[in-house]
Amino acid sequence: MSTDRTDLERRARLHAALADAARLRIVDVLSLGDASPSELAEILTAPSNLVAHHLGVLEREGIISRRRSEADRRRNYVRLVPGALDGIAPRDQRAVTRVVFVCTRNSARSHLAAALWRRASTVPATSAGTHPAEAIHPVALEVARRHRLDLPRVAPQHVDGMLGAGDLVISVCDRAHEELTTPIDIHWSVPDPVPAGNAKAFDDALEDLSHRVAALAPRLTHTP
Known part of the structure; x- marks a missing residue:
């Protein structure tokens, strides 16, 4: 930006x-x-x-x-x-069509980031993965429910073929950032909560993402 x-x-x-x-x-x-x-x-x-x-x-x-x-x-x-x-703080703004959060499995961090974004901004958001899992991680769903986040039970999707002109791509895990061939606009190095598998790890990831979303949301506007 x-x-x-x-x-x-x-x-x-x-x-x-x-x-x-x-x-x-x-x-x-x-x-x-x-x-x-x-x-x-x-x-x-x-x-x-x-x-x-x-x-x-x-x-x-x-x-x-x-x-x-x-x-x-x-x-x-x-x-x-x-x-x-x-x-x-920086005040420049960027007009985007959509925000796309990408992680490896599209089972936790990217979904939580998109849910936080929908609460903070009117710019549309979605998520995807480089190696999608079969389902959203159950602890991610529980954490979202506890924090009253809108996180629908949708199937994880692959990032290939879903990006369009005007999308702002944000990688929220290091692996996705380092293996994606698609240009990435922003990278957030958020630790993966899945290996720990407990609520605290997911809460920590959610808190990290929440601060980052709050800082970025005012700097983006929506262009159809």
Whole structure:
């Protein structure tokens, strides 16, 4: 996925502004509420001139703003600018026809990923395997039921011949990633829960996939 250079430069400046333990601590404090520079100096146990420097860096990048106290007009309060850090992650979007999750057996990870995706996005999703099993793993079905995921009891399918123009292909296992000849757009190295076969292994895989789906879903839009 491409990223506009201007956006990259803006994000680089935000990262640079936060690339100091004291400034990061200031942001952590302000995430809970406003504070005066003197209060921040006390929290950081730092001299006022150093705190003023850090606040100047954060203010220059639009991360904080200041407001004069309505009581003691000599005092200022510092606050985080709403949404200032929302753009620190990539914001570029890609239009796709469908998301296709691929693993080896199409019996666990790829189905769980597709189920999570259907909950998070309106972009259609399906799954496939390079060596499909006969059925979805029963623990995968149980984990999906427990987490109220829509995972229908469908037969695993082979990836060959099912991909179309506009599909975004995501491999969710290393073996599929390394043996697929079809171009893969994104790879998620998610450990296979099947060898362990217990609920914890499947829960761990689901949690891993859930974080990845949540991060990617806002960056994809649907094109028919």
